[in-house]
Amino acid sequence: MVASPPSADVAAKRSKVEDLKEQSQHLREPVATELQEPTNRFSEAGIQILKFHGSYQQDNRDNRVKGQEKDYQFMLRTRSPAGYIPPQLYLTLDRLADEYGNHTLRATTRQGFQLHGILKKNLKAAIAAIIRSMGSTLGACGDLNRNVMAPPAPFRDRPEYRLAYEYAHRIADLLTPQTGAYYEIWLDGEKVISAEEHPEVKAARQRNGTGTIFHDNEEPIYGDHYMPRKFKCCVTVPGDNSVDLFSQDLTLVVITNKKGDLEGFNIYAGGGLGRTHNKEDTFARMADEIGFVAAADVYDAVKAIVATQRDYGDRYNRRHARLKYLIHDWGVTKFKAKVEEYFGKPLAPFRPLPPWQYHDFLGWHSQGDGKFFYGVSIANGRILDRGSFKLKAALKKIVKEFNVPLRVTPHQNVLICDVAPNQQDAIQLILQQHGIPDVSAIDSLERYSMACPALPTCGLAITESERAIPGILERIRRLMDRLGLEDEHFVIRMTGCPNGCARPYLAELGFVGIVPGTYQTWLGGSPHQTRLAQVYIERLPITELEATLEPLLVYYRDRRHSGESFGDFCHRVGFEALRQFAASYTPPATQRKRYRVDVQAEQYQQLKALAAAKGVSVAALTRQALQQYLSAQ
Numbered sequence: 273m274v275a276s277p278p279s280a281d282v283a284a285k286r287s288k289v290e291d292l293k294e295q296s297q298h299l300r301e302p303v304a305t306e307l308q309e310p311t312n313r314f315s316e317a318g319i320q321i322l323k324f325h326g327s328y329q330q331d332n333r334d335n336r337v338k339g340q341e342k343d344y345q346f347m348l349r350t351r352s353p354a355g356y357i358p359p360q361l362y363l364t365l366d367r368l369a370d371e372y373g374n375h376t377l378r379a380t381t382r383q384g385f386q387l388h389g390i391l392k393k394n395l396k397a398a399i400a401a402i403i404r405s406m407g408s409t410l411g412a413c414g415d416l417n418r419n420v421m422a423p424p425a426p427f428r429d430r431p432e433y434r435l436a437y438e439y440a441h442r443i444a445d446l447l448t449p450q451t452g453a454y455y456e457i458w459l460d461g462e463k464v465i466s467a468e469e470h471p472e473v474k475a476a477r478q479r480n481g482t483g484t485i486f487h488d489n490e491e492p493i494y495g496d497h498y499m500p501r502k503f504k505c506c507v508t509v510p511g512d513n514s515v516d517l518f519s520q521d522l523t524l525v526v527i528t529n530k531k532g533d534l535e536g537f538n539i540y541a542g543g544g545l546g547r548t549h550n551k552e553d554t555f556a557r558m559a560d561e562i563g564f565v566a567a568a569d570v571y572d573a574v575k576a577i578v579a580t581q582r583d584y585g586d587r588y589n590r591r592h593a594r595l596k597y598l599i600h601d602w603g604v605t606k607f608k609a610k611v612e613e614y615f616g617k618p619l620a621p622f623r624p625l626p627p628w629q630y631h632d633f634l635g636w637h638s639q640g641d642g643k644f645f646y647g648v649s650i651a652n653g654r655i656l657d658r659g660s661f662k663l664k665a666a667l668k669k670i671v672k673e674f675n676v677p678l679r680v681t682p683h684q685n686v687l688i689c690d691v692a693p694n695q696q697d698a699i700q701l702i703l704q705q706h707g708i709p710d711v712s713a714i715d716s717l718e719r720y721s722m723a724c725p726a727l728p729t730c731g732l733a734i735t736e737s738e739r740a741i742p743g744i745l746e747r748i749r750r751l752m753d754r755l756g757l758e759d760e761h762f763v764i765r766m767t768g769c770p771n772g773c774a775r776p777y778l779a780e781l782g783f784v785g786i787v788p789g790t791y792q793t794w795l796g797g798s799p800h801q802t803r804l805a806q807v808y809i810e811r812l813p814i815t816e817l818e819a820t821l822e823p824l825l826v827y828y829r830d831r832r833h834s835g836e837s838f839g840d841f842c843h844r845v846g847f848e849a850l851r852q853f854a855a856s857y858t859p860p861a862t863q864r865k866r867y868r869v870d871v872q873a874e875q876y877q878q879l880k881a882l883a884a885a886k887g888v889s890v891a892a893l894t895r896q897a898l899q900q901y902l903s904a905q
Contacts, residue, residue, distance in 0.1 A: 285588035292320050293415065293497050298451035298490045299324045307457065312392050313344040324416065324498070325454060326351065326409025327395065334728040346395055347729065348387040349412035350402065353444035354422035354437045355383030355680035359671045362678055364405035366668045372398050377664065379653035381722060381774055382419045382504070383680040384412060388729055399458040410454045415499045417447035417578070421506035421515045424679040425633045426689045429640025431532035432509040439524065439570070440507045445473045446571055447505070447578065451490055476571030482616045484575040493578060500585035501593035503578065504544075513628035515682050516775050516801050518558040519543045521595045522577055524570065527623050536566040538623050541577060541607070542599035545772035548591055549786055556777035556804055557596040560604050562611070563619030576614035580607065630800045632683050632719070635711040636696065644696060645689045648703070649714050652723045652738045653684030661881030666706035670699055684722055707881055716761030717745045722775070726768025726785065733768035735785035741766045742876055744783070744817065751818050755825050762838040763799055766791070777805055780839030789814055795850070796843040805839070808847055823857035824850060
């Protein structure tokens with residue numbers, strides 16, 4: 273190993289999860305044994321190891337009944353580097369959602385798909401079907417490298433985008449667990465045909481010399497204990513922050529010469545957003561610039577960073593185990609020096625980059641090869657059929673008829689790729705016939721918003737998120753329309769707990785669940801996700817949303833600079849000025865009092881689909897329906 277191994281104190285203190293990993297026989301037990309048992313759930317030890325296979329045990333909290341056993345079910349998550357979903361895999365996921373799941377798919381913020389509602393007895397059949405359809409769930413969860421992200425746009429005529437896609441797949445291959453447990457458990461030892469790894473990846477996985485691998489171990493990079501916590505990577509191109517690069521443990525930025533040839537990669541490290549309420553030693557953190565590595569050395573550089581976190585990350589306090597805490601505690605200089613020990617030579621200076629911008633790639637775009645791709649906006653990533661809104665049926669029909677792949681975006685949308693020019697009108701018609709509004713008809717607040725699943729399935733959720741945000745966006749839009757801000761929008765993100773799965777700490781306005789019906793409110797992030805937001809209100813009852821936001825929006829309307837976004841404005845004027853203005857603000861005397869009427873989530877989705885079909889707002893449609901009903905009485 274390297275010259276200065278972890279201290280005896282650090283090595284001696286380990287959490288219970290570390291013991292479970294060591295005893296698991298490289299992720300085999302107790303999952304293999306408990307899968308055969310006629311129960312509807314796994315033990316606590318089984319739950320921890322099952323995560324490495326891409327599944328979380330959950331229970332539907334809407335179905336909890338005191339004195340009765342919980343409604344145990346499982347979430348499955350795909351590992352899909354760069355968000356690529358071949359047509360046969362998508363059709364399999366669509367079928368599994370109906371056959372074993374809750375009839376919906378969910379695009380994730382890490383460019384994969386999640387299936388919810390799978391019973392234990394169907395878990396093996398579901399995972400086996402995914403594997404046989406050129407998919408995988410291995411490493412989608414657990415203490416190892418998660419899905420490797422990249423800009424989803426399939427630009428064939430832009431070398432940097434092609435390279436980002438290719439290297440996302442290669443880094444994913446490099447850091448994929450090598451244990452045979454996955455195929456032993458889910459396919460009874462059968463090895464399916466998959467894409468061949470790049471020769472450089474194979475060689476790099478075995479190359480040592482500086483302590484980055486364990487010889488004679490089934491897991492040469494991870495060893496017996498894998499990583500201290502999850503590890504998140506992405507590969508992107510200069511200027512494209514569709515991947516929220518500052519939230520990643522490790523980001524590689526493709527650097528090409530004027531001819532488009534790959535020279536190497538800029539490296540960022542140490543980002544991460546998970547935190548815990550009332551635990552000030554946990555916090556969101558932006559990634560730091562680390563250096564530049566030549567293309568020929570990129571795999572060794574990645575291994576060096578992984579090995580540094582593997583050997584020096586905190587394995588006792590899991591709240592302090594992510595790479596961001598190691599870099600925070602050590603500082604960038606010490607961290608970089610340790611990485612260079614594993615790397616075997618100095619990293620080169622960081623290369624200059626253009627400003628970062630967020631892109632969502634919705635609507636029609638040329639791929640640069642004579643074909644096109646179409647970005648479909650998906651509210652909170654949930655693909656479903658409800659009322660006249662039949663997104664699930666539409667995507668199934670498109671993929672089946674045209675045999676086209678999809679790419680999941682980091683913003684929970686999907687791109688329909690490789691569309692021939694003579695197929696565009698037919699695809700547009702299918703979307704229209706299934707009640708999918710054109711991109712131009714989607715409210716910009718919804719377009720740039722994200723929410724995590726939260727209740728009822730996520731075990732960590734404190735309050736609502738996915739089911740709550742549609743109504744919250746509608747209320748904010750009504751408020752903005754009334755204040756003369758109907759043409760404005762900003763990035764809104766919501767989570768049901770502080771773990772930050774929808775990355776609210778980088779939003780212009782972030783809602784983080786703290787108690788039921790109440791949210792910690794964050795302001796001041798950048799519209800391009802290049803700056804952390806800060807806590808503005810510790811506890812905001814969502815019933816007080818309009819009263820709280822109105823003075824802030826009025827202040828923004830009257831004092832903003834030309835072209836200034838809401839997040840940039842809040843950051844520029846500062847929270848003291850915002851609070852002073854809010855404290856002295858008096859609503860206009862002529863302002864009409866408005867009342868809220870709650871509806872069930874399913875009713876809201878039906879109203880939303882009908883409103884989109886009629887080209888009106890949900891509020892306008894609801895007022896019209898209520899007026900007609902009352903007039904008929």
